[in-house]
Amino acid sequence: MKVKFTLSMDDVVIDEKHLDNIVLDWEEDLNQDEVLELSQKWITSKNFLTSRMVGLTHVGESSLTIEPID
Secondary structure, eight states: OOEEEEEEEEEEEEEEEEEEEEEEEEEEEEEEEHEEEEHHHHOOOOTTTTTTTTTTEEEEEEEEEEEEEE
8 A cells, every 4th residue: 555654843953953844755655564563653662753863863843644645
């Protein structure tokens, strides 16, 4: 299934540079179990973003939207 992700981050610090807002959009082909696993990790992992993005040291607020694409 094709899925669209939208990641919004506010009050971000990357390589010691402060940014007010970043929005990333991407599409992936994932099965339903992979989507569920990713959303569970997002919800339960306190450092989900900073542990996966090189140079990212701080995120004030963030949201991840996952929606299927026909």
